[in-house]
Amino acid sequence: MDHTPDAPRTPRRRRRIATALAFGLATVGLLPLAANATTPDATPEPRHTSAERGANLPYVEYEAEDGSYEGTLLEAEPDRPFGHTNFGTESSGRKSVRLNSTGQYVEFTSKSATNSIVVRNAIPDAPGGGGQEKTLSLYADGQFVQKLKLSSKHSWLYGNTDDPEGLTNRPGADARRLFDESHALLKDSYPQGTEFRLQRDADDDAEFYVVDLIDLEQVAPPAEKPAECTSITEYGAKPDDGEDDTKAIQAAVTADQKGEIDCVWVPAGQWRQEQKILTVDPKYPGNPHNQVGIRDVTVRGAGMWHSQLYSLTPPHEAGGINHPHEGNFGFDIDDNTQISDLAIFGSGTIRGGDGGQEGGVGLNGRFGKNTKIKNVWIEHANVGAWVGRDYSNIPELWGPADGLEFSGMRIRNTYADGVNFSNGTRNSTVTDSALRNTGDDALAVWANKYVKDPATDIGHDNAFTGNTIQLPWRANGVAVYGGYGNTIENNTIADTMNYPGIMLATDHDPLPFSGTTRITNNRLDRTGGKFWGESQEFGAITLFAAGQDIPGVTISDTEIHDSTYDGIQFKSGGGATPDVKLTNVKISKSNNGAGIRAHGGARGSAALCNVTISDSADGDTVIEPGSQFVLGEGCTK
Numbered sequence: 001m002d003h004t005p006d007a008p009r010t011p012r013r014r015r016r017i018a019t020a021l022a023f024g025l026a027t028v029g030l031l032p033l034a035a036n037a038t039t040p041d042a043t044p045e046p047r048h049t050s051a052e053r054g055a056n057l058p059y060v061e062y063e064a065e066d067g068s069y070e071g072t073l074l075e076a077e078p079d080r081p082f083g084h085t086n087f088g089t090e091s092s093g094r095k096s097v098r099l100n101s102t103g104q105y106v107e108f109t110s111k112s113a114t115n116s117i118v119v120r121n122a123i124p125d126a127p128g129g130g131g132q133e134k135t136l137s138l139y140a141d142g143q144f145v146q147k148l149k150l151s152s153k154h155s156w157l158y159g160n161t162d163d164p165e166g167l168t169n170r171p172g173a174d175a176r177r178l179f180d181e182s183h184a185l186l187k188d189s190y191p192q193g194t195e196f197r198l199q200r201d202a203d204d205d206a207e208f209y210v211v212d213l214i215d216l217e218q219v220a221p222p223a224e225k226p227a228e229c230t231s232i233t234e235y236g237a238k239p240d241d242g243e244d245d246t247k248a249i250q251a252a253v254t255a256d257q258k259g260e261i262d263c264v265w266v267p268a269g270q271w272r273q274e275q276k277i278l279t280v281d282p283k284y285p286g287n288p289h290n291q292v293g294i295r296d297v298t299v300r301g302a303g304m305w306h307s308q309l310y311s312l313t314p315p316h317e318a319g320g321i322n323h324p325h326e327g328n329f330g331f332d333i334d335d336n337t338q339i340s341d342l343a344i345f346g347s348g349t350i351r352g353g354d355g356g357q358e359g360g361v362g363l364n365g366r367f368g369k370n371t372k373i374k375n376v377w378i379e380h381a382n383v384g385a386w387v388g389r390d391y392s393n394i395p396e397l398w399g400p401a402d403g404l405e406f407s408g409m410r411i412r413n414t415y416a417d418g419v420n421f422s423n424g425t426r427n428s429t430v431t432d433s434a435l436r437n438t439g440d441d442a443l444a445v446w447a448n449k450y451v452k453d454p455a456t457d458i459g460h461d462n463a464f465t466g467n468t469i470q471l472p473w474r475a476n477g478v479a480v481y482g483g484y485g486n487t488i489e490n491n492t493i494a495d496t497m498n499y500p501g502i503m504l505a506t507d508h509d510p511l512p513f514s515g516t517t518r519i520t521n522n523r524l525d526r527t528g529g530k531f532w533g534e535s536q537e538f539g540a541i542t543l544f545a546a547g548q549d550i551p552g553v554t555i556s557d558t559e560i561h562d563s564t565y566d567g568i569q570f571k572s573g574g575g576a577t578p579d580v581k582l583t584n585v586k587i588s589k590s591n592n593g594a595g596i597r598a599h600g601g602a603r604g605s606a607a608l609c610n611v612t613i614s615d616s617a618d619g620d621t622v623i624e625p626g627s628q629f630v631l632g633e634g635c636t637k
Contacts, residue, residue, distance in 0.1 A: 053523045054468040054492035055432045059118070059217035060111050065095040067108030072098040074210065079592055080529060080564050082473075082497045083160065085175045087122060087210050092471060092495055094526060096122075096212040105199040106211045114216035115189040116305065119148060119198065120436075122178045122210040125156040129169045131349075134206040136182075139197040140190050148182050148198075150209070154349055154380050154413060155180040162498075162532050164416070164439065164474060165352025176497075177473050179212055179437060180413055181379075185219060185305055222268035222302035223341065229263035229300055230255070232271070239269025246275045249309075253277050256297045263298045266342050268306035274313050278332035278365075289323035291393055293334030293365035301342030304377040304410065311347040315360035315382075327360015327382065335368030335399055343377035351382055351415035351439055358382045359415045365389065367401035367425075375408040384411035384438070388423025390450035391457075398452050400424035409433035416440040418469075422448055424457035434468045440475040442493075443467065447482030447511040458511045459483035466490045469501075477501040477527065480517055482510025484552070487518045494525040500542040501527030501560075504553060506575055507546040516552040528564045528593075539566035539593065545575030545604070556583040566593035567613065570602040570629050577604035581634060582611050590616035597622045598629035607634025 065073060074096045076088035088094055097106050117138065126132040131153030138145040158172035167176070190196075198211055225231060230252065233239075237248035249271065252264045257279065279292040301307030311329040318328030326332065330344045348359015359382035363373065366389050378384040387401045400423055409430065411418045418435040421428055421444065435442040447459035460483050469477040469491060477493035477500070480486050493501040501524035504517060519541070527540040540563040543550055560567045567587035570577055585608075587595040595613030596606075602624075608631060613620040621631055 053490050055434050055466055057434060059215040062108045062214045063093050064097040064106045064211040067106055069097045069106045071104040074098055083174055083176045087178055090178050092213045096210050099200040099209040102200055102202050105197050107197040110192055110194045110216055112192050113189055113218045115186050116217045116219045118181055118183040118215035120179055120181050120212040121150055123150050123152050123206040125152050125171060129171050135204050136209055137199045137201040137204055139199060141195050148184055150182045168353045169350055219305045222306040225265045229265035230261040231265045231267055237271060244274045245271045246273050250277055253294055253297055257294055263300060266301040266307040268302040270308050270310060273309045273329050274311055275328050276330055276332050291323060293332040294337055295335035298338045300340050303341050304343045304375055307342040310345040314347055316357040325358055326364050329360055330362040333365040333367050333371060336370040338372045339376060340374040345379050346381040348380055348382050348415055361386050366399045367404050368399040369402050372405045377410040379412045382415045383417045384414055385419045387421050387425050391452040401428050402426050404428035406430040407432050412436045414438045417444055418442040421445045421459055421462050424451045426460045429463045431465045436470045438472045441479040442469045442472050442477050444479040445483055445486050449511055454511055461485035463487040469493045471495045473497045475499045476503045479503045481505055481508050482513055484515030490521050492523045493527055496527045496529055498529035498531035500538050500540060502541045504550050505544040505546055506548040512548050513550045519555045521557040524560045526562045537565040539569030542569040543577045544571040545577050546573035547575050549575045550577045554581045555585060558585050560587045561589060563590045566590055566597040567595045570598045572602045580606035582606055583609045585611045587613045588615055592617050594618040594622040595620045598627045600624040600626035602627045602629040605630040607632050609635035
């Protein structure tokens with residue numbers, strides 16, 4: 001963690017937990033993920049009623065193993081080991097299909113009309129590292145459609161350490177982050193019932209292909225420019241020419257910030273961006289890097305599939321006005337900014353590694369008030385959105401996020417967090433968003449101490465509601481470190497590699513928990529795992545009082561299924577978790593653990609009401625020797 005006063009808070013290293021347990025093994029049952037989708041003629045249901053979970057996704061997801069295929073089925077072992085080039089563990093549903101030879105395929109029938117495809121896949125790294133590009137053939141109803149371009153440039157991290165900064169791009173025996181994604185907007189639209197096939201043809205010459213899942217989506221045509229907006233082309237940007245458009249984009253944003261125009265328009269096209277968009281402000285010469293964000297700006301695009309900002313330069317090689325942790329793409333935001341309907345594709349390939357070569361941040365800054373981010377696709381960044389700056393950075397610009405809204409986000413294939421609410425973020429939300437293959441917490445509140453007034457600038461009243469979280473390859477689906485009034489609600493979380501689906505913890509030295517923290521109406525499938533030298537086993541939901549207490553926790557209306565280890569865990573590093581309330585919780589099939597476990601040394605209590613536990617390898621509840629934790633009846637009579 002970088003504590004220099006002029007640097008933003010960088011993604012965190014995980015602190016080891018002392019307790020290590022060994023459980024027996026059980027056979028793993030695997031369930032496919034459900035996708036929320038509507039047919040073209042159907043009327044979408046209202047979003048997020050009390051019974052709904054997950055994002056209202058515009059695409060339908062298909063597991064490769066659920067279709068017909070000719071190839072090799074890859075499956076995770078019962079304890080789902082991670083970090084040893086294990087494709088099964090890193091697969092959605094813990095299964096995928098490997099195509100080893102010409103003619104092998106994965107085939108499935110579309111459930112709705114589509115004109116686009118996303119394929120989560122793995123192909124080998126280049127022999128010397130750095131990735132390679134290969135093709136895979138797409139067919140529809142037996143007719144060749146096109147070659148899909150696949151790349152391993154952004155996957156394949158090597159090393160047997162669990163320290164995120166210790167991994168490297170140099171090939172070695174143990175690898176992780178094996179999968180990446182390929183996406184294509186097709187020339188034609190195909191109706192419901194189309195038989196799609198991903199096939200390895202003779203000229204598809206990677207050593208192997210692993211197909212994990214496929215998303216099909218009917219993408220709307222590009223939106224028209226609103227009358228009040230001014231296009232970046234008016235400032236010299238040209239689409240699809242491979243030339244750097246940063247100066248034009250920055251000029252348009254600066255004009256909006258000065259009130260010379262009302263809105264920045266990013267038309268359909270690919271626009272190369274090699275420096276972050278921010279406020280070019282000479283008033284702060286003492287800082288080695290410009291960390292003044294934009295304010296009073298609106299940026300709109302023609303749709304996340306159509307208006308795409310991209311970078312080709314690795315962030316650590318960008319130079320210029322950008323901070324090395326924040327990269328050379330995306331936007332630095334300080335206040336009152338709206339960004340919608342576009343994509344930000346970074347050029348990162350690692351988190352840390354040789355020379356601290358981080359992958360940059362898509363959206364970062366203080367964020368302030370009245371900031372809304374909607375329908376933005378972020379990929380191949382170190383962090384999707386890091387919200388907050390240390391007060392000591394530029395004290396006179398202090399303005400933590402208050403009322404920040406993220407909605408309709410699509411954050412994938414990062415090297416660290418998806419969205420982190422830090423530095424006193426309050427009253428802010430992430431809703432109706434999809435996060436996949438993040439390299440740290442997909443969603444987090446970190447109530448850190450690097451604020452103006454630790455007594456009042458506490459992360460509070462934030463909500464992560466109605467999101468779909470899949471396949472974090474490191475750390476948690478959702479985490480909260482300190483604060484009060486924070487809510488985790490109506491989410492689906494699946495297939496964490498090594499950490500819990502949901503974790504509340506007091507490591508990373510946060511400001512204390514107080515008041516209430518509410519976890520309600522979530523579904524967790526195949527979460528938890530083994531980490532830190534494979535010595536520690538984490539539950540689907542873990543409450544870890546590392547040093548400070550975690551009071552006021554309620555867990556309700558939640559389903560936990562097919563956990564790798566325990567369903568719910570209580571751990572302690574000195575603190576307690578008093579008066580936890582568990583209501584209407586169903587825990588089924590804890591494969592290598594208990595339904596509920598209190599580790600040795602854990603202190604606190606939990607009251608259980610309508611909690612059902614079934615088919616757990618180590619039994620329904622386990623309180624280990626040395627624990628002072630109490631489980632009791634919690635229903636009011």
